Amino acid sequence: GESVGLHLPTLSVQEGDNSIINCAYSNSASDYFIWYKQESGKGPQFIIDIRSNMDKRQGQRVTVLLNKTVKHLSLQIAATQPGDSAVYFCAEKLERDDKIIFGKGTRLHILP
Amino acid sequence: GAVVSQHPSRVICKSGTSVKIECRSLDFQATTMFWYRQFPKQSLMLMATSNEGSKATYEQGVEKDKFLINHASLTLSTLTVTSAHPEDSSFYICSARDHSGLYNEQFFGPGTRLTVL
Numbered sequence: 001g002e003s004v005g006l007h008l009p010t011l012s013v014q015e016g017d018n019s020i021i022n023c024a025y026s027n028s029a030s031d032y033f034i035w036y037k038q039e040s041g042k043g044p045q046f047i048i049d050i051r052s053n054m055d056k057r058q059g060q061r062v063t064v065l066l067n068k069t070v071k072h073l074s075l076q077i078a079a080t081q082p083g084d085s086a087v088y089f090c091a092e093k094l095e096r097d098d099k100i101i102f103g104k105g106t107r108l109h110i111l112p
Numbered sequence: 113g114a115v116v117s118q119h120p121s122r123v124i125c126k127s128g129t130s131v132k133i134e135c136r137s138l139d140f141q142a143t144t145m146f147w148y149r150q151f152p153k154q155s156l157m158l159m160a161t162s163n164e165g166s167k168a169t170y171e172q173g174v175e176k177d178k179f180l181i182n183h184a185s186l187t188l189s190t191l192t193v194t195s196a197h198p199e200d201s202s203f204y205i206c207s208a209r210d211h212s213g214l215y216n217e218q219f220f221g222p223g224t225r226l227t228v229l
Contacts, residue, residue, distance in 0.1 A: 008153045036220075043116075043205050043220040044156065089155060098144055098209060100218060102156040 008087060010107040019077040021106045023090030028071060030092035034100065035064060035075045037086045044089060044102075047075070051095070077108075085110050114140045116208050118221040125196055126229055132192045133224045135206030141186040142208035146218070147179070150203040162189040196228045 013019045025033065031052040036044035050057045050064045050073075057064050063076040073090045090103040115138040125131050135145055143164045148156040160181055161169045168181035180192040189208075193200055205223045 041203075041223070041225070043118075043207075043222045045220070046217070098161060098218075099146070099158060100207070101158065102148075105155050 008105050008107050010109055012109045012111055013080050014111045015080060015082060017080055019075075019080045019084070019108055021075045021077075021088050021108065023073040023075075023103045023106075025071050025073055025090065025092045025103060027092060027094075027101070028068075030094060030101075032093050032095045033064070033066060033073055034091045034093075035062075035073075036089045036091060036102075037084075038089060038105075039086045047088075080108075080110055082110050082112075084108060114138075114208075114210050114217070114219045116206065116219045116221040118204075118206060118224050120224060121222065122225045122227075124227045124229065127197050128195055130192055130194045131196055131226060132190055133204055133206075133226070135189045135191070135208065135221055137187045137208040137210070137219070140208075140210045140212065142189075143186060143211055144209045145183060145189040146207045146209075147181060147189075147191050148205045148207070150205060150223075152203075156205060159191075193226065196226070198228045201226055201228045 034049045035047040038044045048059045048062050048064050050066050055066050061078045065074045087105045087107050089105045091100045093100045117136045119134045145162040147159045150156045158171050159174045162181045162183040164183045170176045183189040203223050207218045207220045209218045
């Protein structure tokens, strides 16, 4: 289940189950979106991206869904593994702009 | 993929001293680099955009005289935290944009943990 702590919400998922991490983005003009994974004490690691002319994109074990109407992004991780434990951030940018703006983040906790 | 390094990975300093953090793109040229700050259990906040050969562009609320950025070459940007105070303790992360890449991707460094005593 999901709980909201002081800063980062946590999603607890049983190993082997699918995880769905949600994100609301802020700028309706954003046209490029990225999901990052950040392990403790490390920099963000690119997972998958999607442009605003798409509503779904699949990678290896991951799928990103984009709903521009409600400014919502989700990351689905299939068959969650212990190595998926991390904080996941959605990020948005304008393709003509260089700046990547990060969302709040969700901690994914894998239950054995 | 392209690699971005940061040095040092950790630094502890006394209040009032200055600390320099380096960000290097190891196998590509980066005309644009970015500096982020991340407090515990929070997201990455963009501090400034560093452009090679020109002045950095700072985000609103970031003091340019306190966080000095120099981007003297296509592979190196430095962030100097001047007169550091305990509230500057944070995780500083840089990213570099590979303009030659197909998708103009940004690659992130591993971060530098700054602790000010």
